[in-house]
Amino acid sequence: MRHLLMLLTLCAGPVWAAPASYSLQPEASVVGFETDFGSDKITGQMPITRADLTLDFKNVSASRVAVTLDAAHADASFPFAAQAMKGPKVLDSKDFPQISFVSTSVKSKGDGAEVTGKVTIRGVTKPMVMQAMIWRQKGTEAGDLSHLTIRLTGAVNRSDFGAVGWSDMVGDQVRLDILARIVRAE
Amino acid sequence: MWRNTPTAFGLTTRLLHWLMAGLIVALLVLGTVLVRIQPDLSTLWLYGLHKTLGLCALVLAFARLVWHRISPPPAPTGPPNQWANRAARAAHVALYLLMLAIPLSGWIASSATGLDVVIFGQITLPAIAPTSEALENAGFAAHSVLTKLLMALLLTHIAGATLRGLKHDGTLRRITKGS
Numbered sequence: 001m002r003h004l005l006m007l008l009t010l011c012a013g014p015v016w017a018a019p020a021s022y023s024l025q026p027e028a029s030v031v032g033f034e035t036d037f038g039s040d041k042i043t044g045q046m047p048i049t050r051a052d053l054t055l056d057f058k059n060v061s062a063s064r065v066a067v068t069l070d071a072a073h074a075d076a077s078f079p080f081a082a083q084a085m086k087g088p089k090v091l092d093s094k095d096f097p098q099i100s101f102v103s104t105s106v107k108s109k110g111d112g113a114e115v116t117g118k119v120t121i122r123g124v125t126k127p128m129v130m131q132a133m134i135w136r137q138k139g140t141e142a143g144d145l146s147h148l149t150i151r152l153t154g155a156v157n158r159s160d161f162g163a164v165g166w167s168d169m170v171g172d173q174v175r176l177d178i179l180a181r182i183v184r185a186e
Numbered sequence: 187m188w189r190n191t192p193t194a195f196g197l198t199t200r201l202l203h204w205l206m207a208g209l210i211v212a213l214l215v216l217g218t219v220l221v222r223i224q225p226d227l228s229t230l231w232l233y234g235l236h237k238t239l240g241l242c243a244l245v246l247a248f249a250r251l252v253w254h255r256i257s258p259p260p261a262p263t264g265p266p267n268q269w270a271n272r273a274a275r276a277a278h279v280a281l282y283l284l285m286l287a288i289p290l291s292g293w294i295a296s297s298a299t300g301l302d303v304v305i306f307g308q309i310t311l312p313a314i315a316p317t318s319e320a321l322e323n324a325g326f327a328a329h330s331v332l333t334k335l336l337m338a339l340l341l342t343h344i345a346g347a348t349l350r351g352l353k354h355d356g357t358l359r360r361i362t363k364g365s
Contacts, residue, residue, distance in 0.1 A: 038226025080230070080301050087300040088317055169225050 019056035019063065022148065022182040024048060029180040031069055035158075036171030037081070044076035044085070049098060053182055055134075057145070065103040065115055065132075065152075067178070072097040081170075089165025090158065096122045106132075115152065121161040130154035130176070137181060145184065152178040189257040194365035199259055202250045203361055206285070209243045210340070217333065231307075237296065238305040244289035247282065263355050270346070277342055284336045290314075291332060295325025 031046040047070040056062035072093040076082035086093040103117035104127075112133040119128040130152045137147040155175045158164065189196040195203075216236050223229055262271045293314055296303045300317035302310045315321050350357040359365070 038224045038229070040227040078227070078230070083301045084299075089300070089319060 019054045019059075020145070021185040022053040022055060023185055024051035024053075025181040025183055029182075030178075032177040032179070033174050034177075035174045037169065042076055042078075042081045042085075042170065044074060044082065046071060046074040046099070048178075048180065051180055051182070053150075053180075055148075060106055060108045060113055063103070063106040063113070065101070065106070065117065067101045067180075069099040069101075070097065071099045071121075084166055084170075087165065090163045092122055092163075101128065101130075119156060121156065121158075122163055124161040126156070126160050128154060128156060130178075147184075148182050150178075150180045150182060152176070152180070190254075190259045191365075193260050195259060195360050196257060197364065198253055198257070199250075200361060200364060202246060202253065206243065206246050206250070209239055209246065210285075210336070213239050213243060214333065214337065221330075234304055234307060237292070237303055237311075238307075240289045240292050241305050241311065243285065244293075247285035247289075251282065260360070263350075263357050263360075270349075274346055277339055277346070280339055281336070281343065284332055284339065288329060288332045288336060291325050291329040295322050295329055298322035298325055 026048055029048050029051070031048055032043065033046065034041050034043045036042075048067060049070045050066075050068040052064075052066045054062075054064040071091045072086065074082065074086060074091070074093070076085055085091055088094070091099075099119070099121050101117050101119045103115050105116045107114055107116075109131070112131060115130045115132050117128055117130070118125050131154065133151045135149045135151075136142075136144065137149050140147050153176065155173050157172045158174055159167065159172050187196060188198045190199050213236065216232065216239070220232060220236055223232075225233070262274055264271055293303060293311065295315075297313035297315040298318050298321035303313070304310050315325070347358060347361075
């Protein structure tokens with residue numbers, strides 16, 4: 001695995017002097033989430049509607065991320081959980097079919113980056129911090145940053161967004177694990 | 187044999203009575219367990235079982251009412267105006283109302299959660315109430331209160347039956363052996 005700093009080192013050169021715009025490969029990307037359900041976990045996935053990324057490997061803080069998720073088509077590990085999650089007491093996806101995240105700052109951290117931004121769930125916008133790792137996709141040559149894989153991890157407390165349904169049974173914290181495959185715009 | 191007579195309970199009524207008795211006891215025990223446990227994947231099926239048995243109880247209650255129109259049950263033993271018979275009559279009416287109201291309140295509350303009400307692990311019942319948190323809370327509150335009332339009435343029903351059994355007035359034999 002090659003992480004961001006390695007990429008920065010590998011890719012230092014004129015070609016990376018400018019921020020590059022990337023678009024999502026939706027069919028190869030997935031937003032996974034999990035939360036506690038008694039002693040078990042509810043896991044699930046949510047399609048990504050749109051992702052706009054501008055990555056600047058030379059000046060990481062100039063990078064931008066904006067992602068929109070399709071909450072109305074989310075799926076969970078068992079049917080009741082999916083219904084409960086999309087229903088009015090949790091995501092209320094009928095009235096709020098999308099979840100969005102817009103970065104406000106990106107900075108290098110450890111092997112990856114820390115992306116701070118604003119997430120909007122059920123029409124409520126709150127700050128959120130996600131940890132990012134980035135790799136070249138399989139089959140690409142060293143130094144070829146045209147196809148990348150980004151993994152974003154973070155967590156939200158659903159009570160912050162009024163998504164409090166079944167809080168006596170289902171955990172408040174929802175952990176997100178986003179694996180996005182992106183292609184550099186030509 | 188199957189039909190009631192003016193003095194005896196037929197097999198249909200007796201089967202309905204004891205099947206319902208078994209179902210009610212199972213539902214009360216299961217319901218009490220369900221409100222006390224922390225749900226997880228290993229216990230999720232118990233909620234489905236409660237709904238399945240509850241719907242069976244509702245169907246059986248309707249079946250009894252229909253059957254008793256077709257084949258009326260015998261009058262209580264002893265003089266009709268005796269206070270015990272009037273009390274028994276009132277208790278039976280209340281029991282029937284509760285046997286309808288309790289499963290219906292559960293079904294309404296479950297429908298109001300917005301989640302499918304699935305019985306026998308595969309049949310999704312139609313939602314009989316709109317998705318509404320207020321209706322869900324009211325429905326489950328009614329389900330709980332009416333269940334307590336049912337428990338009290340069942341104890342009265344069993345106490346009354348036991349008293350008649352001690353008097354050997356034939357009531358217990360009628361509902362077990364028929365006449």
